[in-house]
Amino acid sequence: MKPHNLVEMLWRTVKRHPERIALLQPKNGSLTRMNYRKLWDMIHDFAFGLDRIGIRPGTKVAIRETEDAHRLIAEFAVLSLGAVTVPVPEDAFPGHAEYILEDSGAEAFLESRADSLSRLRLPGRVRHRILLRGTPTDEQAVLRFDTVLQMGQTMGDVEWDWHWPAVQPPEPATVRYTKGTTGWPKGVIFSHQQLLANLDSLSHVYPVMPEDLVLAVDPDHAGWTAGPLTALQRGASLLLAGPCDSLTRLLRETKPTVVVLPAEKLESLHRELSGSILRSPVRRMLLRRVKNITERARRLSRGEMNGPVPPGLRLAHALAHAIVLRRVHGMLGGRIRRLIVPGASVDPGASDFFRHLDIPVTEAYALTEGAIITWSRPGHDRPGTSGYPLPGVELRLRPDGELLVKSPSVMTGYLHRDEETARALSGGWLHTGDLAEPEPDGAIRILGRKPRESLEAGEPGSRTCLEDTDPFGLLEDTVPPPPWEKTIPPMMS
Incomplete structure (x- = not known):
């Protein structure tokens, strides 16, 4: 039987893999780890803290989009109460954020930083302000994330009263706003059922296993589905990452197996990586040779050229991998199986670059109003489609x-x-x-x-x-x- 709502989806993962690492978070040069049992406990406590301040089924709660474990915990806590999340883009200027809060009718706002909160004029309907990280200034009447968590912990073990089992599939889960580049932003309503349907469709074409480490870099709406929600559905480990000085360094240090990132980040990674490789004339020559070998092997294996892949080409491909590709893969952590770019078209040069390095790039067509619609297949990745x-x-x-x-x-x-x-x-x-x-x-x-x-x-x-x-x-x-x-x-x- 399929889950009725997103929280039940997560609960099933927690029951299957309570001790498996759910979240990794960069902190002071290292990674902190949280297993699925701990994640569920924090969602429970935060949800009961929200309940104590009056968050009820149907209440709209705006949450600043940030690559932070506290945001993920807060989103599931809100959903577990039958309330509705309203993501506010991290880069939204104050007027844009204020419009989303007013138009959605949000009664609570969870902000990522105190300085961002001080620049906003919140609508009068917003009764509660919660800071996900940091300490509010003396002038700000704001609850801290940890305070809400502690409020929930004082409720004791009363999980049988938790609302999430009663949340039905057609009930609204989130209101995602368009960017407003051609008019006023519009709130797009998605139910639990619609988001679960998108995840179910992806499960047929997008293999993510519990052993995977999924790195989600600056995820937008489609990236949130392909990254965090998919990882938590499958019992994989999730690492959320925001802007960073060097994506190659992040990949090398964290060693993910699946990377979900926007097109501009992939193109930035391409420039960073190719610049490092092409500085050496020898590497440039080897890379050109590797491209020719991998392209010919790929076309033969796909049937675009007559005949099977000859043994000599198989050997050349294996040698190219041992001499060149393994070194390049090591620069990216050594474990990447696939790069996922949901939403925007990818520069063909960047896509070809990674394909020739035996790192497939999956492109998807996604809409704010329609979630993820199409998905490229392994072995059939064609730039431009x-x-x-x-x-x-x-x-x-x-x-x-x-x-x-x-x-x-x-x-x-x-x-x-x-x-x-x-x-x-x-x-x-x-x-x-x-x-x-x-x-x-x-x-x-x-x-x-x-x-x-x-x-x-x-x-x-x-x-x-x-x-x-x-x-x-x-x-x-x-x-x-x-x-x-x-x-x-x-x-x-």
């Missing part, structure tokens, strides 16, 4: 080439915006505003925005933005019913 529809996802093209999506993980709708929700989900399909075309094998290629929307910017961190895709209501009642001119085949096994 966004992979294949996830299981349970249907894609169609309108006659003008616009991509439509139907999936159990598509949003419930926009908060307080029923008319815009009806337009975005017209006919039961999510209208993305993106132009796309299918490849012969079912992969999807995103071509860009619809021409009449060319002046509207896309969401950073995703290829689309449904804000103002129809600002004048031109699409209303004009969308033709199926059948469509083209139907993209489902993902092949």
